[in-house]
Amino acid sequence: MELDTVLALVLVFSCSCLTLLSSEDNIKVGKSITGNQKMVSTGGTFAFGFFTPGNSTFSYIGIWYNTIPELTVIWVANRQSPIPQNSTAVFTIGDDGNLVLFDENGKLIWSSNVSSTTGLASNSAVGALLDNGNLVLMHGESHILWQSFEHPTDTFMPEMKLGYNRTTSQRTLVNSWTSSEDPRPGNFSFGVDPQGRPQFYIWKQNSIYYRFDDSNEYSGGNFLGIAWYLSVVSGKDGVFLTYGYTKSLITIIVVLNPGGYLQVLAWIQYANKWKVEFQAPQVPCELYAQCGPFGSCGIRSNRCKCLTGFEPRFSTDWANGKPNGGCGRKVALGCDGGDGFLKHENMKLPDHAISFGNMNIKECETQCIRNCSCSAYAYSNSTCLVWFGDLLDLAHNYTAGRALYVRVRGSEPVTHRVSGNSARRHIVFIARIVSAISAILVLISIFVFVFKRKHLRRQGWTHGTSALIKSVSSLYSVGKSDMKLLQFSLQQTREATDDFHEENKLGEGGFGPVFKGFLVEFGDVAIKRLCRRSSQGQEEFMNELKLIAKLQHKNLVSLLGCCVEGEEKILIYEYMPNCSLDKFLFDSRLKVTLDWSTRFKIIEGIAQGMLYLHKYSRLKVIHRDLKVSNILLDEEMIPKISDFGMARIFGTDQTQANTNRVVGTYGYMSPEYVVYGQFSEKSDVFSFGVLVLEILTGERNSDFFMTEVSVSLLGWAWNKWKEGSLLELIDPSIRETCDSDKATRSIMAALLCVQEIPTDRPTMFDIVVMLSNETLPIPEPKEPAFRSSLQSQQLNDISINEMTFTLPVPR
Numbered sequence: 001m002e003l004d005t006v007l008a009l010v011l012v013f014s015c016s017c018l019t020l021l022s023s024e025d026n027i028k029v030g031k032s033i034t035g036n037q038k039m040v041s042t043g044g045t046f047a048f049g050f051f052t053p054g055n056s057t058f059s060y061i062g063i064w065y066n067t068i069p070e071l072t073v074i075w076v077a078n079r080q081s082p083i084p085q086n087s088t089a090v091f092t093i094g095d096d097g098n099l100v101l102f103d104e105n106g107k108l109i110w111s112s113n114v115s116s117t118t119g120l121a122s123n124s125a126v127g128a129l130l131d132n133g134n135l136v137l138m139h140g141e142s143h144i145l146w147q148s149f150e151h152p153t154d155t156f157m158p159e160m161k162l163g164y165n166r167t168t169s170q171r172t173l174v175n176s177w178t179s180s181e182d183p184r185p186g187n188f189s190f191g192v193d194p195q196g197r198p199q200f201y202i203w204k205q206n207s208i209y210y211r212f213d214d215s216n217e218y219s220g221g222n223f224l225g226i227a228w229y230l231s232v233v234s235g236k237d238g239v240f241l242t243y244g245y246t247k248s249l250i251t252i253i254v255v256l257n258p259g260g261y262l263q264v265l266a267w268i269q270y271a272n273k274w275k276v277e278f279q280a281p282q283v284p285c286e287l288y289a290q291c292g293p294f295g296s297c298g299i300r301s302n303r304c305k306c307l308t309g310f311e312p313r314f315s316t317d318w319a320n321g322k323p324n325g326g327c328g329r330k331v332a333l334g335c336d337g338g339d340g341f342l343k344h345e346n347m348k349l350p351d352h353a354i355s356f357g358n359m360n361i362k363e364c365e366t367q368c369i370r371n372c373s374c375s376a377y378a379y380s381n382s383t384c385l386v387w388f389g390d391l392l393d394l395a396h397n398y399t400a401g402r403a404l405y406v407r408v409r410g411s412e413p414v415t416h417r418v419s420g421n422s423a424r425r426h427i428v429f430i431a432r433i434v435s436a437i438s439a440i441l442v443l444i445s446i447f448v449f450v451f452k453r454k455h456l457r458r459q460g461w462t463h464g465t466s467a468l469i470k471s472v473s474s475l476y477s478v479g480k481s482d483m484k485l486l487q488f489s490l491q492q493t494r495e496a497t498d499d500f501h502e503e504n505k506l507g508e509g510g511f512g513p514v515f516k517g518f519l520v521e522f523g524d525v526a527i528k529r530l531c532r533r534s535s536q537g538q539e540e541f542m543n544e545l546k547l548i549a550k551l552q553h554k555n556l557v558s559l560l561g562c563c564v565e566g567e568e569k570i571l572i573y574e575y576m577p578n579c580s581l582d583k584f585l586f587d588s589r590l591k592v593t594l595d596w597s598t599r600f601k602i603i604e605g606i607a608q609g610m611l612y613l614h615k616y617s618r619l620k621v622i623h624r625d626l627k628v629s630n631i632l633l634d635e636e637m638i639p640k641i642s643d644f645g646m647a648r649i650f651g652t653d654q655t656q657a658n659t660n661r662v663v664g665t666y667g668y669m670s671p672e673y674v675v676y677g678q679f680s681e682k683s684d685v686f687s688f689g690v691l692v693l694e695i696l697t698g699e700r701n702s703d704f705f706m707t708e709v710s711v712s713l714l715g716w717a718w719n720k721w722k723e724g725s726l727l728e729l730i731d732p733s734i735r736e737t738c739d740s741d742k743a744t745r746s747i748m749a750a751l752l753c754v755q756e757i758p759t760d761r762p763t764m765f766d767i768v769v770m771l772s773n774e775t776l777p778i779p780e781p782k783e784p785a786f787r788s789s790l791q792s793q794q795l796n797d798i799s800i801n802e803m804t805f806t807l808p809v810p811r
Contacts, residue, residue: 024040033050268772291327343405373389544571606639667701696747
């Protein structure tokens with residue numbers, strides 16, 4: 001049959017079934033897709049047809065989300081053979097039973113190219129779009145000959161498997177687009193190690209660009225309670241990477257973008273946009289082996305540093321920010337029984353590990369120490385990992401990182417030293433070390449006691465400071481904690497702040513001043529120097545150390561380290577260039593930068609952070625001092641909840657606690673806390689409600705006073721709700737530009753939060769759902785607590801018996 005005759009028949013079939021194809025999920029012999037026709041999966045989630053990306057002058061045929069308004073393409077058939085603008089192409093089933101794409105001249109553009117269709121009746125071939133986004137070519141009803149999931153483009157979908165199939169010798173990778181408007185294969189690919197090791201990489205062309213941690217363990221995250229995960233499955237057929245997430249109304253995909261970033265994206269329905277929930281690499285120095293042998297990338301600081309016991313091979317280059325050559329040992333290994341291991345916590349483990357199963361940690365250590373070429377070992381879940389030669393591609397401060405034991409010479413400050421000669425010699429050696437250390441500690445303790453009693457008696461800090469040092473030391477002791485903080489000397493903090501120079505002062509907190517500083521490990525930091533005269537500071541200091549170090553969320557401020565030296569108690573945080581929310585919200589000049597979208601984003605961020613504290617963190621935490629000045633803003637105006645000095649940890653099933661010492665900030669404390677000393681999640685919810693009203697109105701609750709009606713900010717909001725004029729509450733600077741529906745929902749949610757009876761208030765989970773779901777009905781609120789104004793004569797710190805209030809003073 002002539003080629004033009006075939007094309008003519010195809011076009012006839014195409015025209016005859018145009019309406020039918022627009023509602024079906026499959027294509028059969030004699031049917032076709034052209035122009036605006038498309039296949040839609042049974043559940044309506046996905047569509048297959050022709051599309052044009054952005055401002056491109058070419059069109060393609062592929063699969064996209066049919067239920068998402070923003071064009072989100074997950075697969076492209078003809079990514080290397082685009083269709084010119086104003087040209088017509090036809091997709092159908094060819095004479096050989098393959099899925100095929102012809103141009104208007106009858107030239108073959110693309111084919112599924114399955115040779116196994118030979119000998120099968122072509123009229124039994126069916127192309128179907130499944131509701132998981134997979135386009136399949138079937139023989140009959142069940143025999144799958146070909147599927148798009150085995151030929152992905154830039155998107156990794158649930159139920160898809162990446163890897164190497166030993167049976168078919170097929171390697172499945174995700175390849176980035178060249179650009180956002182050009183689906184041609186780009187420079188980057190993502191998949192499983194082709195050597196069969198259970199780990200995965202991003203490649204740039206043929207070179208490793210980024211390596212994910214060498215681990216079989218769970219790797220993923222959590223978004224609004226929805227767990228997503230990447231996991232490696234190894235079997236006789238090969239090694240495969242799978243991906244999935246818990247079923248929910250939220251759509252999550254994994255995409256390798258044109259810039260080489262692997263991103264986990266969640267579709268935010270109310271905002272009609274994709275949100276990046278995870279991205280790798282996180283910082284430039286995390287690229288593969290960027291810091292060289294024995295060099296480690298700081299995930300927080302984006303700086304390379306040498307492991308302890310090592311030094312830069314080219315110190316001048318390192319001083320100029322170029323870690324060329326990596327690091328070398330300060331003292332060579334002896335392999336004579338004098339070597340030991342230095343433990344590094346929270347590490348991204350090096351590349352090229354060798355695995356041994358069914359071992360305990362002592363056997364793992366022996367496996368390494370008996371081989372003079374062994375550089376390090378790690379142990380987890382009965383699996384021993386060892387490394388030989390240079391250690392490459394390390395990172396510290398790594399989320400879900402593990403302990404790495406690096407081999408060093410005994411003259412270095414080793415965690416423990418191991419002799420390979422005999423167990424007896426090892427035990428005697430350890431006993432001598434322990435005895436010597438014990439004797440030294442006793443002498444030091446006696447000296448410290450005498451010295452402190454003599455020199456600090458007048459200041460009344462003797463007991464408190466020594467107890468604090470003991471507490472901090474116990475937090476950092478080996479095997480007793482999962483602390484991820486650094487301890488700094490007073491000299492380091494003085495140098496970082498130019499000796500606490502007034503020009504570096506960012507503000508004055510309830511327990512002391514906060515300074516801007518610079519530390520090599522982290523760059524710009526915020527340094528809180530607790531006031532010596534503060535009677536509360538010591539307890540709050542320990543609270544911050546115990547809590548923030550164990551909490552990690554994008555809407556919580558990160559605590560990087562501390563300093564306890566003499567009478568000094570210093571906390572070191574990540575630096576927030578936009579300071580605290582109150583500096584913008586209550587300043588007539590600066591508040592113009594807080595447009596509607598920014599304010600709503602801040603409200604959402606605070607809600608997410610509080611939901612994490614109450615429900616999804618390892619610890620159930622009640623903040624107890626949520627207020628506008630404790631919301632810090634980063635360079636993108638993303639909110640970070642700070643100041644956990646008053647926070648308390650609850651048990652999993654605990655709902656309420658009592659205290660005889662009521663601490664908090666005037667205007668934010670719930671009535672049950674003020675009157676009875678009772679606090680719970682609902683106390684934080686009350687504070688959140690006040691905070692939302694302040695953000696939307698631009699008014700400070702503690703300052704607010706409507707003279708003509710003698711009501712508080714809460715009372716004013718209640719009255720406006722009863723009048724049906726909620727939008728009159730909105731700050732005049734954003735009233736005309738705000739989203740009225742979202743603004744109304746936000747105020748209603750806030751009024752539910754400030755109801756007098758705790759059980760009437762919603763949970764933070766309820767609030768997040770209210771803010772994100774525009775169709776969910778919101779119940780009517782009851783009258784708020786503190787409806788009448790309690791105007792203060794002077795906004796200062798007030799302490800009465802065991803009740804302490806912090807009253808915010810305008811700065």
